Amino acid sequence: MGKTKGMRLRFCIGDVLVIGFVVMLAILIGVVFWIKTGTEEGNLVVVYREGEKIRELSLDKNTEIFIENSYTNKLVVKDKKVAIVESDCPGMDCVHSGWISGKGRSLVCLPNRVEIRIEGEVDSEVDFIVR
Amino acid sequence: MKKNKVNQMTLCAILISMALVLSYMERFIPLQMFIPLPGIKLGLANVVTLMALFFLGTKSAFTILIIRCVLGAVFGGGISGLAFSLTGGILAMSVMCIFKQNRRVSVFGVSILGAAFHNIGQILVAIFMMGSVYVIGYLPYLLLVSVFTGMATGSICAGVFRILKTNTQIIQN
Numbered sequence: 001m002g003k004t005k006g007m008r009l010r011f012c013i014g015d016v017l018v019i020g021f022v023v024m025l026a027i028l029i030g031v032v033f034w035i036k037t038g039t040e041e042g043n044l045v046v047v048y049r050e051g052e053k054i055r056e057l058s059l060d061k062n063t064e065i066f067i068e069n070s071y072t073n074k075l076v077v078k079d080k081k082v083a084i085v086e087s088d089c090p091g092m093d094c095v096h097s098g099w100i101s102g103k104g105r106s107l108v109c110l111p112n113r114v115e116i117r118i119e120g121e122v123d124s125e126v127d128f129i130v131r
Numbered sequence: 132m133k134k135n136k137v138n139q140m141t142l143c144a145i146l147i148s149m150a151l152v153l154s155y156m157e158r159f160i161p162l163q164m165f166i167p168l169p170g171i172k173l174g175l176a177n178v179v180t181l182m183a184l185f186f187l188g189t190k191s192a193f194t195i196l197i198i199r200c201v202l203g204a205v206f207g208g209g210i211s212g213l214a215f216s217l218t219g220g221i222l223a224m225s226v227m228c229i230f231k232q233n234r235r236v237s238v239f240g241v242s243i244l245g246a247a248f249h250n251i252g253q254i255l256v257a258i259f260m261m262g263s264v265y266v267i268g269y270l271p272y273l274l275l276v277s278v279f280t281g282m283a284t285g286s287i288c289a290g291v292f293r294i295l296k297t298n299t300q301i302i303q304n
Contacts, residue, residue: 008238009293010289015239018243022274022275025274026275029270029271051261110211110257117263
């Protein structure tokens with residue numbers, strides 16, 4: 001013990017720079033991510049389990065499904081929004097993420113290895129194509 | 132010389148058990164009530180990591196980190212938990228090692244960097260595990276929160292170090 005010469009215990013100017021760096025990094029990533037996702041409308045809800053697409057739902061139709069893996073997530077689509085409303089996973093982070101909408105937004109349940117992502121348009125939404 | 136080695140080993144063992152207890156105890160701090168985000172925690176075990184880094188040196192700190200992560204996985208984290216804590220921990224430790232020598236950054240800055248890079252490491256594992264880049268969307272929130280959790284653990288560290296410093300001086304005298 002006692003090899004503590006090279007350490008400062010008082011808050012100093014370098015720490016302000018560190019905070020600035022972390023905040024800037026957060027803003028940068030946030031802005032880039034925001035521009036890439038979420039600004040467009042999307043109404044295709046895709047359910048991934050272990051990285052594999054297992055189900056597609058329309059955001060326009062109110063539904064409830066259960067996603068089973070190590071745990072069980074209850075997924076609800078309501079009023080063009082989607083959320084995991086119930087889960088028996090530890091932490092329940094997915095439930096706390098709340099309701100999402102907008103293309104590129106996602107809900108993640110890490111313990112259950114499940115991701116719910118909103119992607120582009122459902123094909124059935126296209127009534128006809130004029131060429 | 133031999134006494135020193137026993138000393139070091141005992142200290143390592145105490146720090147590992149302290150880190151394990153801290154990371155278990157912090158589950159009971161309802162931080163998610165205030166910040167409803169996945170994976171938010173205070174990172175109290177980082178206090179121990181910083182202590183090891185400053186008092187015992189880089190090599191011992193890495194040993195303590197790895198043993199702590201493996202034991203944490205055995206006691207309840209599981210294999211995926213191990214991947215998260217180990218990647219986050221090693222990345223955080225590496226960055227803290229680099230900035231430890233920097234005279235312009237105090238224990239607060241080092242702690243914030245540790246917290247931030249711990250989150251970056253965990254997001255990297257999440258991207259790999261989920262096979263999806265969209266998890267990055269959480270990173271800005273996690274980074275902003277890590278400024279506050281880093282400050283909190285940093286001030287705990289500063290307090291602990293001050294006490295340890297004066298006490299070891301008393302012992303040495």
